[in-house]
Amino acid sequence: MLLAGIDIGSSSTKAVIMNDRSIVASSLILTGASSTAAASSVMELALAESGASMGDMACIVSTGYGRVNVPFAQKNVTEISCHARGVNWYFPGVRTVLDMGGQDCKAIKCDEGGRVVKFALNDKCAAGTGRYLERLSKYTKVPLGEIGPRSLQPVNGPVAVDSFCAVFAENDVLLRIREGYQVNDILAGAVDAIVERIVTIIQRIGAEPELSISGGIAKNSGVVSRVEKRLGMQALIADEPQIIGAIGAALFARDLALKSGK
Amino acid sequence: MKTGDGLLTAGIDAGASRIKVALLKGRSLLGHVVLEEGAENITEISTKALADTCRIAGISMGDIHKIAVTGMAYKYVHLEGEHVNESSCLARGIDFFMPLARTVIDVGAQKSLAIKCKDGLPLKIRYSEKCASGSGRFLDVIASTMAMDKAELSRLGQSTQNYVEVQSTCTIFAESEIITLIHSDAKPAEIARGAYRALARRLYGLLLQVGLENVVCVAGGVSADACLLDELAKLAKCDIKTAVQSDIVVACGAALAVQ
Numbered sequence: 288m289l290l291a292g293i294d295i296g297s298s299s300t301k302a303v304i305m306n307d308r309s310i311v312a313s314s315l316i317l318t319g320a321s322s323t324a325a326a327s328s329v330m331e332l333a334l335a336e337s338g339a340s341m342g343d344m345a346c347i348v349s350t351g352y353g354r355v356n357v358p359f360a361q362k363n364v365t366e367i368s369c370h371a372r373g374v375n376w377y378f379p380g381v382r383t384v385l386d387m388g389g390q391d392c393k394a395i396k397c398d399e400g401g402r403v404v405k406f407a408l409n410d411k412c413a414a415g416t417g418r419y420l421e422r423l424s425k426y427t428k429v430p431l432g433e434i435g436p437r438s439l440q441p442v443n444g445p446v447a448v449d450s451f452c453a454v455f456a457e458n459d460v461l462l463r464i465r466e467g468y469q470v471n472d473i474l475a476g477a478v479d480a481i482v483e484r485i486v487t488i489i490q491r492i493g494a495e496p497e498l499s500i501s502g503g504i505a506k507n508s509g510v511v512s513r514v515e516k517r518l519g520m521q522a523l524i525a526d527e528p529q530i531i532g533a534i535g536a537a538l539f540a541r542d543l544a545l546k547s548g549k
Numbered sequence: 550m551k552t553g554d555g556l557l558t559a560g561i562d563a564g565a566s567r568i569k570v571a572l573l574k575g576r577s578l579l580g581h582v583v584l585e586e587g588a589e590n591i592t593e594i595s596t597k598a599l600a601d602t603c604r605i606a607g608i609s610m611g612d613i614h615k616i617a618v619t620g621m622a623y624k625y626v627h628l629e630g631e632h633v634n635e636s637s638c639l640a641r642g643i644d645f646f647m648p649l650a651r652t653v654i655d656v657g658a659q660k661s662l663a664i665k666c667k668d669g670l671p672l673k674i675r676y677s678e679k680c681a682s683g684s685g686r687f688l689d690v691i692a693s694t695m696a697m698d699k700a701e702l703s704r705l706g707q708s709t710q711n712y713v714e715v716q717s718t719c720t721i722f723a724e725s726e727i728i729t730l731i732h733s734d735a736k737p738a739e740i741a742r743g744a745y746r747a748l749a750r751r752l753y754g755l756l757l758q759v760g761l762e763n764v765v766c767v768a769g770g771v772s773a774d775a776c777l778l779d780e781l782a783k784l785a786k787c788d789i790k791t792a793v794q795s796d797i798v799v800a801c802g803a804a805l806a807v808q
C-alpha cells in the first residue's frame with residue numbers, strides 16, 4: 288500500500304512516499320510564493336523517484352503551515368502531531384522533540400506511541416527560528432551552512448549580543464563588527480542568545496530523555512551542540528531531519544487508509 | 550543636592566538611534582540638540598551634541614554644574630555625568646512640559662516605556678521587551694518594505710479609516726506578510742493603516758499594564774505621527790496628547806533630575 292505525506296513549511300516543502308511503513312521516496316523544495324504550486328511540484332518529484340503515479344496512492348495527508356493548500360490531500364493534520372509521529376517512527380525511544388523550522392520553533396513531549404502529550408510553541412518571534420540564522424548570515428556575510436561550525440570556534444570567546452530580536456541583531460552585529468570583534472566570536476554570542484530562547488521553550492514542557500532535534504536548524508551544529516550542552520542530553524538526529532513531519536503525515540495517511548479499507 | 554532654582558544642568562538622552570541633549574537653568578530651557586547616531590561612534594557624537602548645545606545656549610562647558618545621562622546607550626556616553634534611569638527622567642520631563650499628564654508612553658527606536666506618574670515621579674513603570682514589534686523600528690521596516698519613507702506611510706495610513714489586519718507580531722514575519730498583502734488585492738492605504746493599528750495595539754497593551762488615567766500623553770521620536778496617535782486614541786477611547794518638543798522630554802527630565 289503506497290501512502291504520501293506532504294509537509295508545507297514556511298520556507299521548504301517536503302514530500303515522503305511510503306510503502307506501508309518503509310520510505311520509498313522523498314523530496315524537498317523551497318516553498319516560494321504558492322503553497323499549492325509547491326505541493327504539486329514536490330509530489331511530482333517524489334512520484335518520479337518512486338516510479339509510482341498519483342493514482343497509486345492509497346491516501347495522502349498534508350501537514351505544516353500551508354497544509355490547507357494541498358488540493359490532492361484527503362486530510363490535513365497539525366505539524367505538532369506529525370512531528371511526534373514521524374520522530375517515533377525513526378527513534379521509538381524519543382520523548383522530547385525539538386523542531387526548529389524556518390518560521391517557528393516547537394518543543395513536543397510525546398509518549399511511546401508517538402502521541403503528543405504536551406507541547407510549547409514559538410511562532411510569534413523570529414528569534415530561535417531559521418529566519419534569525421538567515422538574518423545573521425546576511426549581516427555577517429557568513430554563509431548559512433558555516434554559521435554553526437564557526438560559532439563553535441570562537442577566537443577570544445563569545446561576544447555578548449544585547450538583543451535576541453532578529454531586527455535589532457542587525458544593529459548589534461554591525462556595531463560589534465565595527466568595534467573590531469572577530470566574526471566567529473560575534474556568531475558565538477548570537478547563537479548563544481537564541482539557544483537561550485529555545486531552551487526556555489523546552490523548559491515549558493520539561494525535557495525528558497531521549498531528545499531528538501528535527502527541522503532545518505537540526506543541520507546547524509552550533510545550535511545542536513549548545514542545546515545538548517544546556518539540557519545535558521545527546522540529541523538524536525535523523526539522516527534527513529527536514530522530512531520528519533512528512534513521514535508523520537504519511538503514517539497518518541496509512542491509519543486513514545487502513546480504517547477506510549475495513 | 551537641591552541647592553536652588555538657578556543651577557545649570559545638562560541632560561543627555563542616548564537612545565538607540567539618536568542622541569538628545571537639553572540644557573536647563575532652573576526650569577528654563579536654554580538650548581537643545583538632537584543628533585542622529587547613524588554609523589558614528591556614540592561616545593564622540595554625544596560629546597559633539599553637548600558642545601553644540603552649549604554653543605546654541607551661549608555658555609561654555611565649564612559653566613555646567615552637573616550632567617545627567619540616561620537612555621539605552623548611556624554606557625557609551627563618556628562625559629562626566631550621573632546616570633539617571635529613564636522612567637524618572639520621563640516622569641520629570643513630562644511634568645515640565647505637561648504637568649497634567651498622568652499616563653505617559655515613550656515610544657523609542659528600540660523599545661517603549663510606559664509610566665503612570667504624578668508631580669514628576671513615576672508611580673508605575675513598564676518597559677516593553679527589547680523587541681522591534683513594539684517600537685518605532687516596526688514602522689521603519691514596514692515603510693521600507695512598502696518602498697516609502699515614514700512620513701509617506703503616515704500620510705497613506707491617514708487617508709483611510711479602513712484597515713487590513715496585520716497578524717504577525719514579529720517585525721520580520723510582518724515584513725513577509727506585508728509583501729504578500731501588497732501582491733494580493735489589498736489597498737496600500739489599508740495595509741499602512743493596518744500596520745499602525747498593530748503597533749498601536751501593542752503600545753495600548755503596555756499602557757493598560759500601568760493603568761490608563763487621563764491625561765494620556767505620548768513622547769519620544771514616533772509621538773508626532775498623527776496616524777499612530779489616531780489609532781491609539783481609538784483603542785484607548787480617549788484623547789491622546791503629544792508633549793510639546795516630545796523628542797527632548799527625557800533629556801529635559803534628566804537635566805531636572807540633577808538640579
